[in-house]
């Protein structure tokens with residue numbers, strides 16, 4: 001029998017890739033049958049017994065469903081590493097997150113996590129800069145970084161964009177980034193925006209004595225064009241580029257990881273669109289897995305949610321993401337469907353909290369994330385009653401208060417910008 005994939009006594013080998021799935025079989029399909037077909041389709045099998053699959057080949061490459069719990073609708077499958085092209089995220093996903101999502105035998109299916117064996121992990125470089133490298137670039141070691149997104153999302157001319165960036169830097173931002181949907185529109189072309197904004201960042205560096213980073217969005221229709229934009233940034237003396245990771249796709253990210261290393265640039269990962277497949281807890285694949293793939297490939301910093309801002313994501317979920325970004329060894333957490341992962345020395349990514357944040361949320365952000373986080377404020381800076389620069393200053397003041405262990409309200413007594421932010425955003 002080739003389809004003897006349920007193998008509860010099986011102890012995964014060091015070289016096996018392990019996946020955890022949530023499976024909801026469709027009406028009339030039993031749980032074991034669904035698990036068997038799902039495991040087969042994601043590895044070697046088809047819908048019917050195939051004569052070309054010899055017993056020897058099946059014995060060598062068959063998947064092992066070594067954990068099965070019908071009540072929680074959870075299975076774990078061990079796959080031989082020989083099923084995979086080493087170093088290829090797209091191929092791994094084509095297998096374990098491929099056809100199986102389309103099968104009629106399941107109503108819902110979710111890939112919760114993948115644990116990569118050391119042998120597969122070694123084929124990936126991980127972040128080039130990572131959290132420690134970014135701290136070195138910015139020259140800030142003892143506090144969260146403060147960033148902004150130029151707003152409105154799109155519509156400003158390149159000149160106006162650079163002006164908003166300047167005000168943000170002058171007010172105290174360490175980082176200024178483009179919004180996810182700003183790339184190379186006719187009113188604000190990539191090359192001109194990059195040139196003007198990087199020039200203004202230099203001016204702000206001279207004036208403030210602080211390092212100022214501009215993260216220009218290189219998301220483009222082809223890898224060739226993204227590489228060109230990356231090299232434009234390099235030639236202009238930039239340290240960073242930004243990418244919309246889900247729209248550009250995994251192959252593009254693996255390509256850009258190589259190109260960015262050649263260009264000496266760090267990569268900021270915006271996760272827009274991820275919720276199209278991560279948000280439904282019963283279907284799709286988890287954001288923890290997205291974060292894991294980003295770290296494997298080697299993005300340097302990644303949006304992980306905010307807990308207190310406008311993006312969905314409970315505290316325990318966001319902290320699982322944070323752990324996957326920063327820990328050297330991630331312990332298993334059944335409640336979060338996280339598998340143990342030894343990162344084998346791959347550098348940590350810098351977690352980014354962004355989306356619906358106001359300066360007045362900084363005490364909460366600091367208590368949730370601690371120092372190793374990049375806090376980004378779009379509306380929370382550009383809607384400040386005294387303008388963009390004051391919004392950035394209010395963020396730095398709120399952060400100083402948290403770092404000094406002083407209440408934000410007390411600190412605001414001598415800090416006008418923070419006082420105005422509290423007046424606007426803190427609910428009485």
Ligand SMILES: O=C(O)[C@H](O)COP(=O)(O)O
Nearest residue numbers: 354355356357377378379
């Ligand atoms: O790209 C982002 O992270 C968002 O544009 C954040 O903007 P907001 O702070 O105005 O929600």
Ligand SMILES: [Mg+2]
Nearest residue numbers: 149179180181
């Ligand atoms: Mg945005």
